[in-house]
Amino acid sequence: NAGVTQTPKFQVLKTGQSMTLQCAQDMNHEYMSWYRQDPGMGLRLIHYSVGAGITDQGEVPNGYNVSRSTTEDFPLRLLSAAPSQTSVYFCASSYSSSGAGFFGPGTRLTVL
Amino acid sequence: RKEVEQDPGPFNVPEGATVAFNCTYSNSASQSFFWYRQDCRKEPKLLMSVYSSGNEDGRFTAQLNRASQYISLLIRDSKLSDSATYLCVRGGADGLTFGKGTHLIIQP
Numbered sequence: 469n470a471g472v473t474q475t476p477k478f479q480v481l482k483t484g485q486s487m488t489l490q491c492a493q494d495m496n497h498e499y500m501s502w503y504r505q506d507p508g509m510g511l512r513l514i515h516y517s518v519g520a521g522i523t524d525q526g527e528v529p530n531g532y533n534v535s536r537s538t539t540e541d542f543p544l545r546l547l548s549a550a551p552s553q554t555s556v557y558f559c560a561s562s563y564s565s566s567g568a569g570f571f572g573p574g575t576r577l578t579v580l
Numbered sequence: 581r582k583e584v585e586q587d588p589g590p591f592n593v594p595e596g597a598t599v600a601f602n603c604t605y606s607n608s609a610s611q612s613f614f615w616y617r618q619d620c621r622k623e624p625k626l627l628m629s630v631y632s633s634g635n636e637d638g639r640f641t642a643q644l645n646r647a648s649q650y651i652s653l654l655i656r657d658s659k660l661s662d663s664a665t666y667l668c669v670r671g672g673a674d675g676l677t678f679g680k681g682t683h684l685i686i687q688p
Contacts, residue, residue, distance in 0.1 A: 510680035566671035
């Protein structure tokens with residue numbers, strides 16, 4: 469099993485550009501989530517999904533969109549990138565919302 | 581008040597010593613608890629789950645005290661490879677909430 473995969477590993481954007489961070493898992497987990505990690509802030513939940521077709525907002529959803537068309541995939545879209553979105557983004561999956569999450573390797577995003 | 585609070589450290593500990601971390605949580609409806617380990621520029625990885633009855637995995641022991649709302653992690657006979665950031669995590673219907681982490685440095 470590949471576990472949780474994320475692409476790209478690194479990305480540089482200019483302010484105002486849009487992009488999609490990809491996340492996929494092969495563990496048949498229903499629950500998937502996106503976090504951002506900033507120095508001194510810890511991991512903060514952006515969006516999550518409890519199953520295909522169902523998504524909801526986390527702690528810091530502004531500027532991001534998600535969709536969940538399949539159990540395996542949970543892409544995160546940046547609509548109009550801002551320097552404040554410079555961060556490391558982690559995708560995670562688990563059996564349930566309260567279950568131990570397994571993380572992807574992360575995407576390091578810089579917005580200039 | 582942050583939902584999960586940890587001492588950020590760093591804890592500088594000689595190799596072979598025993599080190600203990602605590603964290604506190606504020607949401608009494610929390611259903612699950614975990615310790616994660618995160619190495620520099622890597623993703624968090626599950627270290628162990630935490631139960632009221634205690635959980636031991638080799639040199640690592642975790643304990644949950646629901647009455648006082650704190651979680652502990654004990655590392656015995658510390659190794660250089662234990663150097664990392666340790667994240668305290670609570671889980672519930674609203675997902676996982678992470679502490680900011682405790683930075684541990686094992687010194688030779």
